[in-house]
Amino acid sequence: MAFRCASRPPGAVLALMVLGLALAGLAAPWRAAWADSVAPAERHYEIAPGPLAQALNRFALEAGVVMYYPPELAQGHRSPGLEGRYTVARGFRALLSGTGLEARRDESGVYTLAPAGAPTTARLAPVTVKGEPEPRRGMYREPRSVSVVTREDIDRIAPRNTSDVLAAVPGVHTSQSRQDPGVSVNIRGLQDFGRVNVMIDGTRQNYQQSGHGSNGQVYLDPALLSGVDVAKGPTSTEGGAAVIGGVVDFRTLEFEDLVDSGADHGGRISMTSGDNAYHFAGSLAAATRLTDDLDLVAAISRKNVGAFEKGERGSKDGGYWHGLSQYTGQDQWSGLFKSTWHLGDAQRLKFSYIGLEAEFDQGSTTSAREGATDHNRVRTDTVLFNYDLFPASGWLDLRSSLYYTRTANDQDRPDKGDGYGAFSVRYETNTVGGTLSNRTSLELGDWPAALMFTYGTEFYHDWTRPRASKESAGDGEPSWFSGPTPEGERSVASLFSQAHFKHANGLELIGGLRYDYFRLEGEGEMYVGREENAPGVRPPYTSYYSDFAVARHDGFLSPTATAAWQLTNPLQIFASYGRGVRPPAITESLMWGSHVGNSFPFFPNPGLEPERSTNWEAGANLRLPNLFRDGDRLSMKAAWFDTRVEHYVAQGPVVNPASVGEGGDIKAFAFVNLDDPVRFRGLELQADYDVGVTFAQLSWTHTLHDLGSGGYDPYPLGNFTGSIPPDGYGAATGGGVLYMLPPRKKGTLSTGVRLFDRRLTLGGRVRYEDNDGRGGTMYEDVVDWTVYDLWASYEPNDALTLRLAVDNLRDRNYAELNGTSYWIAPGRTVTGTLSLRF
Known part of the structure; x- marks a missing residue:
């Protein structure tokens, strides 16, 4: 650690900080008493x-x-x-x-x-003792598949949105349209509806909005990030409740990210601009220590990007593939505030607020042939309280949190002259949750081993509040929007425990057990049929609905186990087994209404079975210092994973319970449990090499999919007329089932050199993705691609950093995953960044 003296912060501070000062003064007497007792x-x-x-x-x-x-x-x-x-x-x-x-x-x-034994003398003149913690190095000591994205990784290529931050993480994919600034995370083939727990500073982001893309967007500006932690598969500790895919935690700026060790205040100003409609991205972040007990952090960020030019190299004929990509402009503000109150050396109380507001348009294509389908104003607010108690005791290391987060999208859908009219729509998801966990460490007598127990509880409660209303005359129905993203409530509570045994000979054994309990409630109107109206009457038909209500609950046990052995000082091998459970989400169980234009109805499925996953993993960590020369370091992690999900929930065509005759009289869609397990297995590799003057980072993922026959029960609501399903429904072939599948192969290689005493860094990156031409003839030439990026960074002094980045150097025309489809990515983009620390 580096320690040096620093002056106190300037006298002018935000008025919001006064409350923290008052609280600190009130607590001083009993805080000091507690500190003296440990x-x-x-x-x-x-x-x-x-x-x-x-x-x-x-x-x-x-x-x-x-x-x-x-x-x-x-x-x-x-x-x-x-x-x-x-x-x-x-x-x-x-x-x-x-x-x-x-x-x-x-x-x-x-x-x-x-x-030793020398007489005590006057204190020596201060000499800095400096240790450089490297977050990426720690992941190569973990006997499981984890990854870390650092602030340095984020800064190399100026991210256009949060999805770009995860581009180099093995086993992790993102779903995006480039019209919506939100990001949906896929881990090893699993995403949406809580399969992956995506958090901001440990707070769950469970927003739901149905559409043609993914369902599980998270909104956060990369400028506020200090890093990202990724853990794959089920876990028996915090964050793992009702999760089968993994946990992603976006960590925002902390006091230590902005202030040098030993100093009392500091900050950072960053400004980025470029071509290809990368208009501006700027942020101001500052931190101060008002007293020995109270730290404050505040940050604000603004981003404005416009409609980008698509890449030209390798593009196909037609306006869809060339020129300007419409409705990819985004204008957003974001900010955070944190206050940390140190109650002596053994307690800490923390308050955090993180918020974002973004405006953007969406259209059905990337060309200008049609007007925007909707204008969106998304706002997300997260409030978090943390209390930690860590006295000098092996029995008590308590961590707790309580949070509330709300994400709402106010959407204006204009009248496009199709006879439907205009609509005002609001999608809103609220979540309140918390965690309480403790770690107990035990020494096992004279035996050279240690045992650590982690145990606790977590909970969260979601409720959705959709709203839709007509703003002009037309044949459209508000239920087209409020039904597919229904109103409802879901609660999950979990008890967890994990024991970690570690022996001096390198043996590690980890065993965990989790109990998850869920409750889901909601109601809606189920479409059952329609009757044609007399000629000339508008609308031309009358729709009939039946009310329904859902109230269900259940509980499940899920074990995990890991064995690891440090074979030699550089090599560790590990293997793990885990079970996970994911209860059905609000949308999956309660969806109703019809597709826009009454193309087909959506049915609820109150009887959906929870998904149960079985995860196997085998891997190795390799750490080789001084491999080719003194001072270099090679770190590698490789893992083979095999995930099977029983009762996998997918959307497919079903039969109306009131249908008559062969095939029924109406085609509908609902979420259903597949008969066969869905299986994802593959190989992941990540490696870091650093020799000081040069460095390299590699990630590689190869995923194999086995979706079974796709069969399912086409009568989720039963049938009382005796009709039989048409060809392609249900158990026959599973025709029409919608899957969200990751790329089969994905790789990233970054490398660079540090020159002039590390003041100048030059580097490049190559990204590769192979989808086996999925997506049909429209996408077959653009879903398999290789893209090259370059960057340079220069630090003329310790306070100023200048960066230049070129994304998509060769102007490749390529498409990115967007739910069950793909979306064209930006062409070549050059950006420049000025960053100033103070």
């Missing part, structure tokens, strides 16, 4: 043998202490390393064993290094 904390450390200075830096970083010493005092000494649980004092003694040196703590808590 004992020195023990923590688990893994520090390899090596040069003493390196070991001390690592230990000071992980222990969170300040240490001063002249560099020459540590030269020529080696440390035996550290493995196990230690207090700070015991840890220093073990690290310094055999060196003839000792660590001394003064009355202020600062440690100094001195020869």
Whole structure:
């Protein structure tokens, strides 16, 4: 860690901070009493043998202490390393064993290094001890498939939207239309309706809006991010309730991201502009420590992008593939505010707010042949409270959260002259939730092993509030919009526990058990038929509906197990098994109404079975320092995964319960459980190589799909007329079932060089995607592609950074996944960024 003195922040602060100051003053007396009552904390450390200075830096970083010493005092000494649980004092003694040196703590808590037994002297002049934590390095120590996206990764290529942030994560795909700034995340073939838990700072984002794309958009500006954590498959700890695909946590800016170690205030200003309608993206973020107990962070961001030019290389004939891509403009504001109140060394209370407001148009195609189908104003607000209690005890390390998030889209649908009229529509999803977890660490006597228990509970409650009304005369029906995204409520509560055994010989055993309970309630109007009206009467027919109501609940147990072994110091192998459950979502169970134009009705399916997943995984971590030369480092993670989902929920054609005759008299769609399990399996690889002057990062995913026969019950609501389904329905062939499938192959390679004492960085990236020509003749030439990007970064001083990026260097015409279809991506885009730290 680097520590240095810094001045206090300027006197002018936001009025909102006054409340935090008052609270801090009120709490000071009892906070101090609590701090005096705790004992020195023990923590688990893994520090390899090596040069003493390196070991001390690592230990000071992980222990969170300040240490001063002249560099020459540590030269020529080696440390035996550290493995196990230690207090700070015991840890220093073990690290310094055999060196003839000792660590001394003064009355202020600062440690100094001195020869053992030497008399105490005046405090040495400050010398910086600097340790550089690298978040990406930690993922190569985890015996499971996890990935990390850092702020450095985000800054290299200026992201046009949040989807671009995840482009290089193996096993992770995104669904987007480039018209909507939201992102829907797919992990190993699973997405939407909560299969993947996508969070912002640990708060679930469960927004629902039905359409031709995905159903599960998350709205967040990349300018507010400090990084992203991705965990794949089911988990027996926080965030895993009712999840079968994995967990993605978008982490927003914290105090430490903006302020140098030892300083009391800092910030960052960033401005980006470019061609191809990348008009402007700018942000201002600042943090200050008002007192020793209170930290504040605030940030605001603005982005404006327009209708981009499509790539020309490899494009097909026709206006759809050339020229300007209509309705891809977006104008958005976002911001955050955080206050952290340190109640001594053992407690922390935190308040966070994250918000975004975006306006954008959508159209049915990317060309200008038709007007926009709707104008959208999306607003999302998230409020989060965290309380942590971590006294110096192996029995208590308590983390808790309570949050509320709301995402609403006010949509104007103009009269397009088709006789339907104009509509005003609002989609809204609210979520309140929380977590409570504790970690207990146990030493197993004289046995060189440790045992850690993690246990707790989490819950969330969703409720949707759609609204639709007619704004002009016409034959259209508001139920076209409020029915497919229905009103309803769903609650999930979960108890979880996990035991992690770790032996000094490298053996790790992890076992977990989760109990999920869900409850779903809602009602609507089910379409049952229509009657033709007399000639000349408008509308030309009368539709008939029947009321329905749903109220159901159930509970499930889901175990997980992992075994890992450190075969040698650089090589660890691991294997895991996990079960997961995902209850049906509000939309899947309660959807009703009709497709726009009454093309066909949507039916509810109150009896949907929850999805049950079985996940197998086998992999390895490899960490090789000094592979080709002193100071280089190669880290690799490879994993084979196999996921089977029983009762997989998909949308398919069904039969009206009131149909008559062979095939019935109406074609409808509903969510159904497939008869055969859906299976996704494949290989993932990620690697980092760094030698200081040059670096490289690789990710690769190969996914195989087995969708079974696609058969299902075509009578989700039964049938009382004796009609039989037409060809292509249900158990015969599963015709018409809609799947959201990831690319079969996806790869990314980034590499670069650092020059002039790392002031100048030059790099490039190649992205590859192979969908086996899926999507029919319209897309077959553009869904398999290779795209090249370049970037440069120059830091003339520690405060200023200048960046230049070229996205899609060769102006490739290519398409990206958008739910069950594809959408044309931007052509070549050049952007420049100025970033100033203060």
